[in-house]
Amino acid sequence: MDFLNYFSKITYMYSFLFFLALLKIVKTWSCKKSIVNLPPGPSTLPIIGNIHQVFSSSTPQHCCKNLAKKYGPLMHLKLGQVAHIIVSSPEMAKEIMKTQDLVFSDRPNLMLFRIFSYDTRDIAFSAYGEYWKQLRKICAIELLSAKRVQSFRSIREEECSALVKSIYASEASIVNLTEKILSITCGIIMRAAFGKKSRHQQVFKSTIDQAINLMAEFCIADLYPSFKFLQRVSTTRTKMVKLRRELDIILQDIINDHKSVHRDANKDEDLVDVLLKIQQESDHKQHRLTDESIKSVILDMFAAGSESSSGIVLWGMSEMVKNPKVMEEAQAEVRRVFDKKGYVDETDLHLLVYLKCVIKETMRLHPTLPLLIPRENREKCKINEYDIPAKARVVVNVWAIGRDPKYWVEAESFKPKRFLNSSIDFKGTNFEYLPFGAGRRMCPGIAFGIRNVELPLAQLLYHFDWKLPNGMKNEQLDMTESFGGITAGRKNDLCLIPITHRL
Numbered sequence: 001m002d003f004l005n006y007f008s009k010i011t012y013m014y015s016f017l018f019f020l021a022l023l024k025i026v027k028t029w030s031c032k033k034s035i036v037n038l039p040p041g042p043s044t045l046p047i048i049g050n051i052h053q054v055f056s057s058s059t060p061q062h063c064c065k066n067l068a069k070k071y072g073p074l075m076h077l078k079l080g081q082v083a084h085i086i087v088s089s090p091e092m093a094k095e096i097m098k099t100q101d102l103v104f105s106d107r108p109n110l111m112l113f114r115i116f117s118y119d120t121r122d123i124a125f126s127a128y129g130e131y132w133k134q135l136r137k138i139c140a141i142e143l144l145s146a147k148r149v150q151s152f153r154s155i156r157e158e159e160c161s162a163l164v165k166s167i168y169a170s171e172a173s174i175v176n177l178t179e180k181i182l183s184i185t186c187g188i189i190m191r192a193a194f195g196k197k198s199r200h201q202q203v204f205k206s207t208i209d210q211a212i213n214l215m216a217e218f219c220i221a222d223l224y225p226s227f228k229f230l231q232r233v234s235t236t237r238t239k240m241v242k243l244r245r246e247l248d249i250i251l252q253d254i255i256n257d258h259k260s261v262h263r264d265a266n267k268d269e270d271l272v273d274v275l276l277k278i279q280q281e282s283d284h285k286q287h288r289l290t291d292e293s294i295k296s297v298i299l300d301m302f303a304a305g306s307e308s309s310s311g312i313v314l315w316g317m318s319e320m321v322k323n324p325k326v327m328e329e330a331q332a333e334v335r336r337v338f339d340k341k342g343y344v345d346e347t348d349l350h351l352l353v354y355l356k357c358v359i360k361e362t363m364r365l366h367p368t369l370p371l372l373i374p375r376e377n378r379e380k381c382k383i384n385e386y387d388i389p390a391k392a393r394v395v396v397n398v399w400a401i402g403r404d405p406k407y408w409v410e411a412e413s414f415k416p417k418r419f420l421n422s423s424i425d426f427k428g429t430n431f432e433y434l435p436f437g438a439g440r441r442m443c444p445g446i447a448f449g450i451r452n453v454e455l456p457l458a459q460l461l462y463h464f465d466w467k468l469p470n471g472m473k474n475e476q477l478d479m480t481e482s483f484g485g486i487t488a489g490r491k492n493d494l495c496l497i498p499i500t501h502r503l
């Protein structure tokens, strides 16, 4: 009986593989007929394509950089069934994000992100179209405008002061900065989004962390979109559905609270207030903002805004610990600017010219979204002489572009001064430097994100000197990167010893 069972399983498996191979042959044959000139790329294996090459490397950004050395700045990889186009030069990035930006303005429909975002009702993963345009307009005018970001100033200052206090309390002992910075960035976004501290804060934070971690997992179903059963049998899918359900209960409760309480006109609005106001005022010509859209946009703010900002603070501190001269210069500047006051606030942050260069240099070497968010082209098109098949996933390796010695002198060294008196900025017009992307899909949260980086860094530099634990030398600090689906952070937590700077 057992043997029969085993035999039927083996037969089933081989029939399945045979079926896949047949499908692959038919598809390749029909593709070859219609696509004549794909960008260069490594040869593919049956069924898996180039999966083995991309996932055998430490991170995809390293792997794509190495492959691009051989195959060029516009490269074709087949991962499972899906054509991926890897872009690794400023010229090709400009082609995708400026010259043909409209063609490449869609996002791929990825299983876990779709579930997380209420079937892509968010900004980051919704398809390019009227609904997305409406959300971007709301971001520009209401949610993430300079005025709105300014209105969150007291929240940032309070959260950063609490950070300093908690570090003072552990003076001269090891502090896990990764935990602390993640916690304040999440705290700032939570208060900006929900207003007062929510009673659900801890559960919400831990649930969203779990969902973000889950999205970092390798998802085979996204590479074989025509095999729908892979989605149905995915255990990751089941976990994500459960987490999203838990988040939904909390978010609906927060929305109901906001709806039931009469808002004090003298108090600053939080993001849920703003979205509810838009929901009430929206006329029928617009896509009506449902509660689900509101929840999805709020989840976007957490997913897109918290790890990205905290990642820059942590990489910035790591680079400064490794390069003590940079740390000294940045500390001297912050202390010169704020010593008269005796504390750091946002009023004079604009005077920290060198710190701004440190932040830019950090984002050059450690862009928190090293491959941006993948884009997709609805229709087939051409780049130079190459044919790009419809629905290709387009990945721009801004990590590799930022380290390319063709565009950067001493590209691998941390040299903030390269940005002093330089016109290179992160506004999406210098294609050799794209930490926030470029074009229509560029990050709408730059002002908010930068504020969430500048203030904590200035505070850490003003109040403390920093040492590595266990007598470790500066150059021994581990700088290994990890890749979590979309964001890249430090693989290991940053643990340092703070020494109070006496005024």
Ligand code: HEM
Residues within 6 Å of the ligand: 123, 124, 125, 136, 144, 300, 301, 302, 304, 305, 306, 308, 309, 312, 368, 369, 372, 373, 374, 434, 435, 436, 437, 438, 440, 441, 442, 443, 444, 445, 446, 448, 449, 450, 453
């Ligand atoms: C300094 C921190 C930040 C960095 C480095 C960063 C970086 C990025 C990048 C690289 C993209 C993808 C752009 C592309 O695909 O071309 C992006 C998209 C996005 N970011 Fe940010 N971001 C940061 C902070 C924020 C904050 C604070 C928010 C909101 C609270 C935010 C909201 C978004 C949204 C909604 C998108 C999707 C845009 C779209 O698809 O239309 N980001 N971000």
